[in-house]
Amino acid sequence: MVNKSKVAAAGAVVAVTFAAGFATQHLAVAEEPPVSVVTLSQGVTSAPFKIKANGDRKILYRKAVVQPGASTGWHYHVGEEIAVIHSGTFTRIEGSDCSVEEYGPGESLVEPVGPDTVHMGINNGTEPVELYVVDIIPKDATAPVVAAPDPGCDTEGYKGAGGRP
Numbered sequence: 001m002v003n004k005s006k007v008a009a010a011g012a013v014v015a016v017t018f019a020a021g022f023a024t025q026h027l028a029v030a031e032e033p034p035v036s037v038v039t040l041s042q043g044v045t046s047a048p049f050k051i052k053a054n055g056d057r058k059i060l061y062r063k064a065v066v067q068p069g070a071s072t073g074w075h076y077h078v079g080e081e082i083a084v085i086h087s088g089t090f091t092r093i094e095g096s097d098c099s100v101e102e103y104g105p106g107e108s109l110v111e112p113v114g115p116d117t118v119h120m121g122i123n124n125g126t127e128p129v130e131l132y133v134v135d136i137i138p139k140d141a142t143a144p145v146v147a148a149p150d151p152g153c154d155t156e157g158y159k160g161a162g163g164r165p
Helices: 004-026
Strands: 057-066 075-077 080-087 090-094 100-103 108-111 119-122 129-138 145-147
Touching: 075 119, 100 108
Parallel strands: none
Antiparallel strands: 057 129, 075 145, 080 108, 080 129, 090 100, 090 119
């Protein structure tokens, strides 16, 4: 005599096993395309700029993160720099006139070149500022920026800026 409950249980096991095998075969992950492009960040700027190279240049592509309360310190750029703010709010202080500008996600800034363009960036917010940066610098440059002395701007009230000496 055949036990109907054992036959039903065996049939259920076969059905589940078949269904699992079918699902596994037909839910395979698609292969990656041979070429893929992902936009990491994008921003808009109204700042005019021109890139002119007199000789070989080195191109740097960097991700910079400025933690809450931190600053870049006073510095200038040895070559052209274009930055996109991906997250957070970045406060930039211009050393020549102590003017302050804020940049948020989706905005870009173009940094001027040379020792007469000293400036500092500060994160006064509560979340990290994440920037994607392209630097176009002389091929023999050892770094894209050079530290500069404080130009005397009153930075009191800006976290990480150190205030006026």
